[in-house]
Amino acid sequence: MYEKDGEKYFIVDSHSHFWDASRENWKPGQEQYAKGWIDCFYGYHQLGPPETHWDYEKYLKVSPEDFERDMFVEGHVDHAIFQSTYLKEWYTEGFNTIDQNAQLLDKWGDRLIVNGRFDPRDGDAGLKQLEEDIAKYNCKGVKLYTAEWNNGSRGYKLSDPEAYRFLARAQELGIKNVHVHKGPTIWPLDKDAFDVSDVDHAATDFPDLNFVVEHVGLPRIEDFCFMAVQEPNVYAGLSVVIGGLMHARPKFFAKVIGELMFWVGEDKMLFGGDYNIWVPKWQIEGFVDWQMPDDEAFTDYAKLTTATKKKILGLNAAKLYDIPVPAELQLPTTADESMQPGEELVRDTAGAQA
Amino acid sequence: MTAPAHAPAPTHVQDLVWAALGTVLDPELDEPITDLDFVESWSVSPDGVATVRLRLPTFFCAPNFSFLMVADAHDAVSAVPGVARAEVTLADHHAADEINGGVAAQSGFVATFGAEAVAELDELRAKFLTKAALAGQDGVARPLVDRGATPEDLAATTLGAVPPSPELDRLRRRRAALGLPSGDDAPLLITDDGSPVPVGSIPLHLRRARLQRVGIETNGEYCKSLLKTRYA
Numbered sequence: 001m002y003e004k005d006g007e008k009y010f011i012v013d014s015h016s017h018f019w020d021a022s023r024e025n026w027k028p029g030q031e032q033y034a035k036g037w038i039d040c041f042y043g044y045h046q047l048g049p050p051e052t053h054w055d056y057e058k059y060l061k062v063s064p065e066d067f068e069r070d071m072f073v074e075g076h077v078d079h080a081i082f083q084s085t086y087l088k089e090w091y092t093e094g095f096n097t098i099d100q101n102a103q104l105l106d107k108w109g110d111r112l113i114v115n116g117r118f119d120p121r122d123g124d125a126g127l128k129q130l131e132e133d134i135a136k137y138n139c140k141g142v143k144l145y146t147a148e149w150n151n152g153s154r155g156y157k158l159s160d161p162e163a164y165r166f167l168a169r170a171q172e173l174g175i176k177n178v179h180v181h182k183g184p185t186i187w188p189l190d191k192d193a194f195d196v197s198d199v200d201h202a203a204t205d206f207p208d209l210n211f212v213v214e215h216v217g218l219p220r221i222e223d224f225c226f227m228a229v230q231e232p233n234v235y236a237g238l239s240v241v242i243g244g245l246m247h248a249r250p251k252f253f254a255k256v257i258g259e260l261m262f263w264v265g266e267d268k269m270l271f272g273g274d275y276n277i278w279v280p281k282w283q284i285e286g287f288v289d290w291q292m293p294d295d296e297a298f299t300d301y302a303k304l305t306t307a308t309k310k311k312i313l314g315l316n317a318a319k320l321y322d323i324p325v326p327a328e329l330q331l332p333t334t335a336d337e338s339m340q341p342g343e344e345l346v347r348d349t350a351g352a353q354a
Numbered sequence: 355m356t357a358p359a360h361a362p363a364p365t366h367v368q369d370l371v372w373a374a375l376g377t378v379l380d381p382e383l384d385e386p387i388t389d390l391d392f393v394e395s396w397s398v399s400p401d402g403v404a405t406v407r408l409r410l411p412t413f414f415c416a417p418n419f420s421f422l423m424v425a426d427a428h429d430a431v432s433a434v435p436g437v438a439r440a441e442v443t444l445a446d447h448h449a450a451d452e453i454n455g456g457v458a459a460q461s462g463f464v465a466t467f468g469a470e471a472v473a474e475l476d477e478l479r480a481k482f483l484t485k486a487a488l489a490g491q492d493g494v495a496r497p498l499v500d501r502g503a504t505p506e507d508l509a510a511t512t513l514g515a516v517p518p519s520p521e522l523d524r525l526r527r528r529r530a531a532l533g534l535p536s537g538d539d540a541p542l543l544i545t546d547d548g549s550p551v552p553v554g555s556i557p558l559h560l561r562r563a564r565l566q567r568v569g570i571e572t573n574g575e576y577c578k579s580l581l582k583t584r585y586a
Contacts, residue, residue, distance in 0.1 A: 047579050
C-alpha cells in the first residue's frame with residue numbers, strides 16, 4: 001500500500017517479471033539475439049530517472065532478495081502478477097518462465113500471482129502443459145507473446161484457429177484474463193507487427209474473457225484505442241507507458257494518458273511496473289503526484305482524480321483477479337463487468353470524463 | 355575553352371547526398387532519417403562512391419521498416435549527380451546482414467527474406483502514409499479549432515483557404531503520394547478514401563486525427579530517447 005497526503009492506494013502491479021538474462025543462459029549460437037534482447041530492455045531502463053539506473057551486470061539477473069526489496073519493501077506493491085516470456089530460442093533455460101517466477105511463491109505466495117502462458121504452435125503437447133500449469137498454479141490469467149519465435153516460425157495471430165482452441169480450453173479451466181504483448185517486436189516481417197486486429201477478433205468471439213493489451217500497443221496506440229472503444233472486454237496495460245514516458249517524455253506521457261482516458265476510460269487501465277525493466281517505486285510515487293498539465297495544449301484532456309489513480313494503480317486489476325481489497329480502500333469500478341459490445345459508444349460513455 | 359562541369363565538386367556532392375538523405379522518411383515516424391539522427395556517417399570518395407551508414411534505436415527495430423529506409427536511402431543517394439555508386443548499410447541490427455545484402459543486390463524484400471516475408475512493402479508504406487495524412491489533418495485543423503472554427507466552418511474549408519504553413523505543405527505531400535486530393539480546392543478534412551467528412555462526423559474525426567498524431571509523435575519521441583541512450 002502507498003499512502004500520500006492522507007490517501008491510501010492499494011497497489012496491484014499487473015505486469016512484472018523475474019528474468020534470467022545472465023550470460024550463462026545465453027543459448028550457444030544465439031548469443032547475439034539474447035544479448036540484443038536484454039540490451040533493448042536496458043535501453044528502456046535508462047528512460048527512468050538517472051538515480052534509478054542500475055549497473056548492466058545487476059540488470060541481467062536479480063536475486064529473490066532484490067525482488068522482495070524492490071517490489072514489497074520499497075516498492076509499495078501489495079500484489080504482483082507475474083507474466084512469463086519464454087524466448088527459449090535464445091535463452092537456454094528460457095528468459096522468464098513460469099517455473100522461474102514460481103521460485104518466489106514459497107515465500108510470497110499470498111501476494112504473487114503467476115500467470116500461465118501458451119503457444120498454439122506447440123499443439124497438443126502445449127495444451128497439456130497449459131492444463132498442468134493452470135492446475136499447479138491456479139492461474140487466472142495467461143500472458144501471450146504472439147511475436148515469439150518458435151521452431152522457425154516468427155509468430156502467430158490470436159485469431160488463428162489453433163489459438164482459438166487454446167483460448168477455449170483455457171477459459172474452460174478458469175482463465176479469465178488474457179494479457180497480450182503488443183509492443184516492440186520483430187514479426188511478421190512484411191506486415192505491421194504491432195497490428196492489434198487479431199485481439200479485436202478474439203475479444204469479440206470470447207466476450208467473457210478480458211483482454212489486456214500490454215504496452216497499449218504503443219507503437220500503434222491509435223489502432224488499439226479505436227479497437228478498445230468498441231470492445232468492452234479490452235483493457236489497456238500501462239506497462240512501458242508510465243516507465244518509459246513519464247520521466248523521459250512528460251509532455252507525451254500527458255497526451256497518451258489523456259487519449260487513453262478518453263478512448264478507454266479509467267476503469268479499463270491497469271498499472272504495470274514491468275520489473276525489472278524499472279522498479280515500481282518511482283513509477284507509483286510519480287503517478288500519484290502527477291496531474292494533467294494546465295497548458296492550453298492539454299485543456300481537452302481530463303484531469304485525473306484521486307479515485308482515477310486508485311483504480312488505475314490497483315483496484316481495476318484487483319477486480320479482474322479477484323484479489324481481496326480492504327473495504328476502506330475499495331471503490332466501484334466497471335472493470336470485469338460484462339457490457340454489450342459497443343455499449344460505451346452507443347451511450348457515449350467512452351471516456352465520459354474527457 | 356573551359357572544362358565542362360560534368361562532375362560537381364566533391365564537397366558539393368557531399369551536401370547533395372545529405373540533402374538526398376533528408377528526403378528519406380522513417381515510414382512509422384513520418385520524419386526524415388536525418389532529423390532522427392539515424393545517419394551515423396556519410397562520405398563521398400573522389401571517384402564518386404557514396405558510403406552511408408545508418409543506425410536505429412534498437413537491435414530489434416522491425417526489419418520491414420528498416421529495409422524500407424535502407425532501400426530508400428540507397429535509391430535517393432544513387433540518384434545524386436556525381437555519385438557513381440552508393441553503398442548504404444545498416445549497423446548494429448539483428449537483420450543487418452540480410453538487409454545490407456538485399457539492398458546492395460537490389461533484391462526486393464521478399465527475395466531478401468524468403469518465406470518470412472509474404473508481400474512487398476508497398477502496402478505497408480501506403481498504410482503509414484495514410485496514418486500520416488490523418489495526423490496531418492490535426493496539425494492543420496487544430497489552430498483553426500483553437501480560433502473558434504465550428505464543424506460547419508471546417509466542413510467548408512479547403513486546403514487553399516488555409517494559411518500557408520509547413521504542416522499544410524506536408525499534408526499536401528502525403529496526400530499527393532497516396533493519390534488523395536491535395537489541390538487548393540480539396541477539402542481540409544477527408545476520410546481515408548478521400549471523401550469529405552460529413553459535418554456530423556467532424557468532432558469524432560478530429561479526435562481520431564489528434565490521437566493519430568499523438569501516436570506517431572509519441573513513437574518518434576520514444577525512438578529518439580532510445581537512440582540517444584544507445585549511442586550516448
